[in-house]
Amino acid sequence: MHNECWGVILAAGQGRRMAEATGGEAKQFLPYQGAPLWWHSARAMAASPLIHGLVFVFPEERLERARQEALELNAKESCGVPLRFAAGGERRQDSVRHALAALPEACRTVLIHDGARPFLRTALVTRLADALREGSVSGVIPGVPVTDTVKETDARGFVTRTPERATLRAVQTPQAFELAALREAHERADREGWNVTDDASLMERVGSPVLVVEGDRDNVKITNPQDLALLAEHKPSLPCCGYGYDVHAYGGNRPLMLGGVEIGGEYLIRAHSDGDVLLHALMDAVLGCFAGGDIGQLFPDNDPAFDNISSVVLLDQVLAKAAEAHVRLVHADLTVIAQKPKLAPRADAIRRNVARLLDLPLDHVAFKATTEEKLGFTGALQGIKAVALVTALRAER
Structure with missing residues (x-):
């Protein structure tokens, strides 16, 4: 088969913002229900019938140890798809580029997901992959409506503009892309020294169309110390x-x-x-x-x-x-x-x-x-x- 869709789990961040709250542990490695956060993301993604394999990206100094942990977890509760591994880079976009290099030749589309979003649901994965497969776009990303009024400010803090809230979306991962288009965008970013916060921004910058589909409000990212309460939260x-x-x-x-x-x-x-x-x-x-x-x-x-x-x-x-x-x-x-x-x-x-x-x-x-x-x-x-x-x-x- 030469039209495969693979997932990438980004777990290479250093987690400096939360280092004090986590005892120095990077957030994606925090334990949750018996496994690190990145493993919950991986299992949810692999459960989609449209995903053919996963690439995990870990910090270079931790790659072998994390690879072994992933293989042990997979031996106990198999993801049911092939697993590959790559070392992270200095920036997020460097880590993504390394992951893209690890994909097999049969891969044509890819979903990029942050390993610190452990509440991912398989339905969202399938929705994104389906939309990319059926549409005429190079990228599809999930977004949820913004509920607060957002203000743009200048360097001094004065409001310069109030965007129309109905047009705004808070963007999540996974983000789904045509692999060839994403690789070309990353190569250009590397040549021209661009810095971007997510892959969708990169695609927008090269002029590739990106579609926003309905996201999932529960698909939150563990980012700040107060987010740790989510890992202990249990609804009746x-x-x-x-x-x-x-x-x-x-x-x-x-x-x-x-x-x-x-x-x-x-x-x-x-x-x-x-x-x-x-x-x-x-x-x-x-x-x-x-x-x-x-x-x-x-x-x-x-x-x-x-x-x-x-x-x-x-x-x-x-x-x-x-x-x-x-x-x-x-x-x-x-x-x-x-x-x-x-x-x-x-x-x-x-x-x-x-x-x-x-x-x-x-x-x-x-x-x-x-x-x-x-x-x-x-x-x-x-x-x-x-x-x-x-x-x-x-x-x-």
Whole structure:
């Protein structure tokens, strides 16, 4: 494949503004829920079905130690995508340039993200990558409306202008770009000695169009000492659960998919989408956690837009709705019922892929396959079915 989209996690800053509050530790390395901040960003980005790999940028003097930590974390809870590493530079733009040099030849688009934004949601990653893929622009960035009135001042502090607030956006990361255009902009900046605060500013300066799409107010950056309270903040939440059930008949023309893993073989599925019966049951279970309806309502089978669509893409949309409802998944228990094919050889791959898609630790996803002892329609090899039980925490409003 030669049209890959990769993510870059920038974790090479020195964090001098917060050194006193953190005991000298750079903010992106602060622990949060059992892992450094940069790892939370990485897992959220890798969970998007549009991301093919990640490049981590660490301080040069800490590169080998941080690389080993990343590999150890990935061994415990795999991101499910290839990982590469690069040493940071003196400036942010130098670190980005080093990361771009580490990308594979197959990469055509890239998302640049600050490792000190640990609250990134996968839905935002997918929204940016989709907008870049479907648009006619070189860059797409997330932004949120500015709520305070902003004033421009002169060197003495006197107001010179009040911009129209409706046109202003506070910009976040990740920022998505066509790789060739971004590389060319960085090469020019290096030749001409430019200093910029983000990659979008660089693209604007060379005249490349940059589109702003809806950001996420929760996607905040740990910047000042008072932001450390966000890492200890816990909203009251209540447990909830959802149940899902789905059935598909054999005898169609879709290859058998389970949990986003192609099973293959002689048993073809009759379906409008890709017919992943396990992910369909899982999506209904997730929707059940916040009374969000069912996949038949969200993705009707008479809509040509969903013809042969990947269930992984549909699951990403369901997970985005769950996030909007302040639902955090904590466990999934999944069962497939089929007389054939035998699923034991692919059980581990299915379980690992579902854990990656849900951004859950592996020991919080259970997968089982069973038969109905040759009874019923599954026993007669007429089809396959799946059930899913999801448990979650929902923040009180």
